[in-house]
Amino acid sequence: AQSVTQLGSHVSVSEGALVLLRCNYSSSVPPYLFWYVQYPNQGLQLLLKYTTGATLVKGINGFEAEFKKSETSFHLTKPSAHMSDAAEYFCAVSGIIQGAQKLVFGQGTRLTINP
Amino acid sequence: DTAVSQTPKYLVTQMGNDKSIKCEQNLGHDTMYWYKQDSKKFLKIMFSYNNKELIINETVPNRFSPKSPDKAHLNLHINSLELGDSAVYFCASSQDLWVNEQYFGPGTRLTVT
Numbered sequence: 001a002q003s004v005t006q007l008g009s010h011v012s013v014s015e016g017a018l019v020l021l022r023c024n025y026s027s028s029v030p031p032y033l034f035w036y037v038q039y040p041n042q043g044l045q046l047l048l049k050y051t052t053g054a055t056l057v058k059g060i061n062g063f064e065a066e067f068k069k070s071e072t073s074f075h076l077t078k079p080s081a082h083m084s085d086a087a088e089y090f091c092a093v094s095g096i097i098q099g100a101q102k103l104v105f106g107q108g109t110r111l112t113i114n115p
Numbered sequence: 116d117t118a119v120s121q122t123p124k125y126l127v128t129q130m131g132n133d134k135s136i137k138c139e140q141n142l143g144h145d146t147m148y149w150y151k152q153d154s155k156k157f158l159k160i161m162f163s164y165n166n167k168e169l170i171i172n173e174t175v176p177n178r179f180s181p182k183s184p185d186k187a188h189l190n191l192h193i194n195s196l197e198l199g200d201s202a203v204y205f206c207a208s209s210q211d212l213w214v215n216e217q218y219f220g221p222g223t224r225l226t227v228t
Contacts, residue, residue, distance in 0.1 A: 034216075043119070043205055043219035044158075088156060100170045100212045101146075105158040 002027045002093045004106035012112040019063075019078040021109050023091030026072065031093050033074040034103070035065055038088040047089075050074065061085070086113045118142050119220035121206050127226045128196060135192045136223045138206030146170075147189035148207040148217065149181060158205070164189050165212050193225075201227045 007022035025031055032051050036044040048059025055067040061084075065076045074091060091106040119140045128134050140147060148171075149161040163171040167183040178194045193200060206220040 036219075038156075041222075043221045044207075044217075045219070046216050049216060090158065096213065100163060100165070101209065101215070102163075102171060103148075103160060103217060108156045108158075 002029075002031070002095055002102070002104045004091050004093050004104055006089075006091050006106035006109045008109055009107065010110045010112065012114060013081050014114045015083055016080050019076070019081045019085065019111065021076040021089050021091075021111065023065075023074045023076065023106060024072050025074060025091070025093040027093055027095055029095040031095060033065075033067060034092040034094065035059065035063070035074075035076050036090045036092060036105075038090065038108075040087075044090065047076070081111075081113050083113050083115065086111055119206055119208055119218050121204075121220040121223050123223060124221065125224050125226075127228065129228055130196055130198060132196050133192070133194045134196060134225070135190055136204055136206075136225070137188070137190045138220055139188050140206075140208040140218070140220075141187065142208055142210075142218060143187075144208040144218075145186055145211045146209045147183065147186075148209075149189065149191050150205040150207060150219075152203040152205060152222070154202070162189075162191075170212065196225075196227045198227050201225055 003026045005024045034049045035047040050067045058064045094103045146165045148163045152158045162181045164183045180192045183189045203222045207217040209215040209217045
């Protein structure tokens, strides 16, 4: 079974400050991990993904995440927040179960940027 | 050009009605999905299809019936709508059944009154 827990349903930071969104996962198979962003009234867009190889993954819009197997974590960071980063962020874990990919999402974290 | 498109964007209907949501992808992908996002933003997979064949059915009520006329289309038909069906429904596609990025449509907000 797979599951994702995002710590904090709402995170608020000042413009220019560090963004840290936390994600912990549970997986019975080698995990593939994703971060998606959802802007208001839009679909989800992939920010970055970890499959295999380098554990520090860089994505779009200056975001990056580090896969830490020992901590079962995949936290999302950005050094300097921008107003346009305000959105809902979803961490997801995927694995091949019964011959097919199944993506399981966390409950989401709403990121608010203060001017 | 929109990669994954859904129609309609908004759907308001009364309990007991039957409605359909259409999804099309122009990415040449083999696999398509339906997700339901509830009022608390929680996203859960409902179905996945690969080359028109049903792969995943996540214990969704029989009132929900997906149909894939070809691998570029995956429609969702809902019979006897209930209040609890109100949600945003997202269609998505990926290259194949394996672990690949999923591309999401803009969503269809269904409101059942």
